[in-house]
Amino acid sequence: xxxxxxxxxxxxxxxxxxxxxxxxxxxxxxxxxxxxxxxxxxxxxxxxxxxxxxxxxxxxxxxxxxxxxxxxxxxxxxxxxxxxxxxxxxxxxxxxxxxxxxxxxxxxxxxxxxxxxxxxxxxxxxxxxxxxxxxxxxxxxxxxxxxxxxxxxxxxxxxxxxxxxxxxxxxxxxxxxxxxxxxxxxxxxxxxxxxxxxxxxxxxxxxxxxxxxxxxxxxxxxxxxxxxxxxxxxxxxxxxxxxxxxxxxxxxxxxxxxxxxxxxxxxxxxxxxxxxxxxxxxxxxxxxxxxxxxxxxxxxxxxxxxxxxxxxxxxxxxxxxxxxxxxxxxxxxxxx
Amino acid sequence: xxxxxxxxxxxxxxxxxxxxxxxxxxxxxxxxxxxxxxxxxxxxxxxxxxxxxxxxxxxxxxxxxxxxxxxxxxxxxxxxxxxxxxxxxxxxxxxxxxxxxxxxxxxxxxxxxxxxxxxxxxxxxxxxxxxxxxxxxxxxxxxxxxxxxxxxxxxxxxxxxxxxxxxxxxxxxxxxxxxxxxxxxxxxxxxxxxxxxxxxxxxxxxxxxxxxxxxxxxxxxx
Numbered sequence: 036x037x038x039x040x041x042x043x044x045x046x047x048x049x050x051x052x053x054x055x056x057x058x059x060x061x062x063x064x065x066x067x068x069x070x071x072x073x074x075x076x077x078x079x080x081x082x083x084x085x086x087x088x089x090x091x092x093x094x095x096x097x098x099x100x101x102x103x104x105x106x107x108x109x110x111x112x113x114x115x116x117x118x119x120x121x122x123x124x125x126x127x128x129x130x131x132x133x134x135x136x137x138x139x140x141x142x143x144x145x146x147x148x149x150x151x152x153x154x155x156x157x158x159x160x161x162x163x164x165x166x167x168x169x170x171x172x173x174x175x176x177x178x179x180x181x182x183x184x185x186x187x188x189x190x191x192x193x194x195x196x197x198x199x200x201x202x203x204x205x206x207x208x209x210x211x212x213x214x215x216x217x218x219x220x221x222x223x224x225x226x227x228x229x230x231x232x233x234x235x236x237x238x239x240x241x242x243x244x245x246x247x248x249x250x251x252x253x254x255x256x257x258x259x260x261x262x263x264x265x266x267x268x269x270x271x272x273x274x275x276x277x278x279x280x281x282x283x284x285x286x287x288x289x290x291x292x293x294x295x296x297x298x299x300x301x302x303x304x305x306x307x308x309x310x311x312x313x314x315x316x317x318x319x320x321x322x323x324x325x326x327x328x329x330x331x332x333x334x335x336x337x338x339x340x341x342x343x344x345x346x347x348x349x350x351x352x353x354x355x356x357x358x359x360x361x362x363x364x365x366x367x368x369x370x371x
Numbered sequence: 372x373x374x375x376x377x378x379x380x381x382x383x384x385x386x387x388x389x390x391x392x393x394x395x396x397x398x399x400x401x402x403x404x405x406x407x408x409x410x411x412x413x414x415x416x417x418x419x420x421x422x423x424x425x426x427x428x429x430x431x432x433x434x435x436x437x438x439x440x441x442x443x444x445x446x447x448x449x450x451x452x453x454x455x456x457x458x459x460x461x462x463x464x465x466x467x468x469x470x471x472x473x474x475x476x477x478x479x480x481x482x483x484x485x486x487x488x489x490x491x492x493x494x495x496x497x498x499x500x501x502x503x504x505x506x507x508x509x510x511x512x513x514x515x516x517x518x519x520x521x522x523x524x525x526x527x528x529x530x531x532x533x534x535x536x537x538x539x540x541x542x543x544x545x546x547x548x549x550x551x552x553x554x555x556x557x558x559x560x561x562x563x564x565x566x567x568x569x570x571x572x573x574x575x576x577x578x579x580x581x582x583x584x585x586x587x588x589x590x591x592x593x
Contacts, residue, residue, distance in 0.1 A: 087501055113503035120501065127498035130593045131516040140512065141502040172592040192502075 036085065036196060036228045042095035042179035043252075044081050055081040063245075065195075068222055068229045070260070071241040072275055073249035079232045082249070083198050086230065087119045088112060094096055100195040107225050110183035117145050122191035125141035126181040128173040134160070136185050141191040142334070159187040163217060170203035171237070186217060190225075197221075199231045203238055208367040211235075215242050236279045240334045242354070248272045253278035264339050265304045279332045279340075287343060290327040296328065296345040297353060302366040313342075320355050323347035376433040379561040384551065389464045389571050395537045396575070399472035400530045408522065411484025412434065412510065418485075420527050422506055436478040442574070444475050445539050452543065465547060468540035472533055480529040488514055494547040502516025520591040527583025538572070548572050 037309070043058040055078045063069045073079045083127050084090040087095055088104050099103040102115045109291040128137050138159055142152045160166055163183040173181055182202060189197055199218070203211040219242050222229050231243060239260060250272055257268045267273040291298050301313075317324055324344050331340035348356065353369060360367040373380075401591040410432065416422045417429035439447070455470045456462050491514055500514045515522070538549020548568040556565030 080507070089497060089500060105474045113505065116501060116503035121498070123494060123498060125492075125494055127492065127494040129517055131519060131590070144499070144502050144508050173474055188502075198501075255593065319457055343381065 036065040036067070036100060037061065037069075037230070038096075038098040039085075040096045040098075042097060043081075043083060043093050044078075044085055044090055045093045047287050056085060057120050057261045057337075059254050061247060061254065063228060065228050066222070066226050067245060068219070068231065069244050070127075070233060070243035070246040071249055072233055072236065072239050072246060073271075077249040078252040079234075080200055080248050083121075083200050083232045086196075086198055087116055087121060100241065102343065106284075117141070117192040118194045119196045119198065120192065120194040121198040122185040122189050123183065123199065124204050125204075126185045127186055128175070128177075128181055130186075133170050133172055134165060134176070137173070137184055138191055145192050146194075155191060156187075159190060160195060162190070162221075163187045166300040166307070177210070178206050179213060182206065182210075182214050183217065186214075186221070189220065190227075194227070194228065194253050196228045198235075199229060200235070201232055204233065204235065208237075211238070212241070218242060229325045232260055235276045239275075240279060240332055240339075242335065245333060252370055260334050261305045261337060262340065264334060279330070286328055290343055294325075294327060295327070298345050298370040299353075299356070299366050301342040301344065301360060303331060303338045303340050303342070304364070304366060305334070305339055310363075312365055313328060315363070316356060316359055319359055320348070320352050322356060322365045324353050327332050327342070374411060377563040379555075379559075379563050380567050381537060384555075385548075385564075385567060388546060388548045388551040388568065391545075392534065392537050392556075392572070392575065395465050395468050395508060395532060395540065395545065395547055396533050397470055397473060398578075399476060399533050399537075400526065402469070402473045403476040403480050403529055404526050406473060407480030407526075408478060408484050408515070410481035412514070414485040414486040415483060415514075416510075418564070421432065422509065426427050436489040438483055439474060439533055440476045440482070444536050446538060447471055447475050455543075463544045465545050467543060468537065468545035468547075471543075472536050472582070474538060474541065476529050477515075479532065480525055481492070483525030483529065484518075484522060486523060487518040490521060491517045491575060497545075520587045520593075523590060530579050530583070534572060534576055534579070 039061040043054065043057045046053045046055055047207045071079050071082060072313070081090055085092050086099055087176065088097065092105065100118050104112070104115065107115055127142065129191065135156055139152050142155060145333060147155065160169060164320050165180065165183050165187070168176065168180065173184065176184065205215050206214060211329060214282065215238060215264055218229060221227055229360055233237060243260050245258065246260050246263055247254045249255065250271045254265070256263060264276055267276045269273065277293065300332045313324065314340065327345055328341045329342035331338055333344060346356065357367050357369070413432050414429065414436065417425045417432065442450070451471045451474060452462050455467050459466050459471050461467050495513055495517060496509060499509050537545065539545045541547065541550030542551055548571055550569035552565045555561060556568060
């Protein structure tokens with residue numbers, strides 16, 4: 036659906052060149068939710084704007100939804116953009132228009148007749164859960180509701196690709212989750228390809244299938260979300276993974292020192308969600324387990340994280356435990 | 372009663388002058404609104420980083436705006452007498468004042484329009500572009516509606532300036548309250564005429580400000 040080849044963007048300022056995107060190759064499949072993560076200034080926002088040519092590439096090629104974007108003339112580019120819509124961190128709604136007419140705007144631009152517009156806007160309002168707020172102005176809405184209007188507006192012309200530029204970064208955690216659920220719902224219902232630009236690992240692990248990690252304009256690591264979580268190769272990626280899946284070391288050290296039984300470290304690397312590994316283990320080996328510390332997280336493809344437990348067990352039980360847990364795909368080691 | 376306090380005021384003349392002032396302000400106001408928005412849009416769109424970025428065109432328009440804004444209005448009227456003769460066909464009466472009023476006020480309003488357009492969130496313009504909007508759509512559906520409160524409060528300020536410009540237009544025999552206050556009031560030493568004309572001008576200004584505020588408030592959904 037999206038294919039980038041050796042894509043670069045250099046900004047020329049008065050006294051220097053700034054390379055915002057540096058030789059990026061990416062291939063995003065149709066129907067995929069693809070995450071791009073990086074700290075601010077990594078070039079993610081520029082990258083996403085290269086996809087709909089809001090920024091013109093300095094070098095390389097952009098192919099989206101079957102269009103060779105750079106080959107399009109102005110009017111075909113405008114038509115192509117109706118298939119590649121975008122939502123924004125600060126929503127970018129028109130405050131002068133109601134919810135209803137904000138959603139109608141892209142339809143007006145596409146020249147959809149009025150009666151059809153009405154039907155489509157009503158459908159979209161239902162889809163994003165804003166029924167009853169049609170006549171409200173953006174200033175009367177909460178952040179989450181504003182982003183729902185943004186999403187409805189982006190979906191109006193039935194696009195093939197949805198670009199999300201930090202779409203949840205201005206929202207509180209609870210609202211973020213509800214917007215992410217809506218995006219997953221749309222992805223499944225409409226088969227829409229979604230590109231999520233974010234600096235929040237939480238967003239990646241919650242809804243993305245694949246992820247690219249950006250640093251200084253380059254994609255330094257790319258792959259299946261679970262695989263990147265399990266075996267982060269780059270320092271940058273490790274830092275991001277740590278944010279959600281690694282307990283902080285000081286706390287762990289304290290816990291180990293104060294424990295009066297052997298401490299085991301259980302590393303979950305994509306165990307199928309909902310599988311009761313720990314209770315199976317307790318039943319099987321007949322040990323007392325005291326959970327000391329841990330950080331577990333769920334991705335679209337399984338649980339992932341670390342758990343520290345104190346185990347009241349003898350040597351035999353310990354080795355039995357090790358073989359049982361490792362057999363169930365939980366990497367286990369005895370710490371102390 | 373009126374006779375004793377305002378012995379020299381001819382109410383019929385006063386009413387006529389009031390209508391002339393209102394006529395000049397209204398016509399010049401509407402045309403200033405249109406030309407000012409046009410000029411302001413050009414100033415904004417040709418400036419750096421905007422849709423029609425063009426240094427050459429921008430400097431020409433900016434120079435025109437700055438020059439006409441710097442010339443004192445009373446001198447502008449005299450300079451424009453030949454042009455007025457060509458456009459209006461006469462250089463006397465309220466209509467003759469219109470070209471000078473518009474030429475004087477439109478650049479002033481254009482700057483206010485430009486400021487208003489700069490206040491439009493660039494993210495909203497970007498959003499419209501990401502939807503595949505034509506420049507026409509961006510101007511008519513985004514820029515102008517989103518800057519409407521600024522455009523309205525700007526035209527309010529400009530119309531009030533126009534009221535005082537009409538008074539100066541008396542120089543070319545434009546008529547109106549200012550002219551009346553100067554000729555019949557000041558030059559013939561009839562204080563009551565000057566005071567009455569001033570009070571009516573004040574009333575016009577108050578009404579304009581009140582209407583402007585109401586309109587601005589109505590359009591402001593932020």
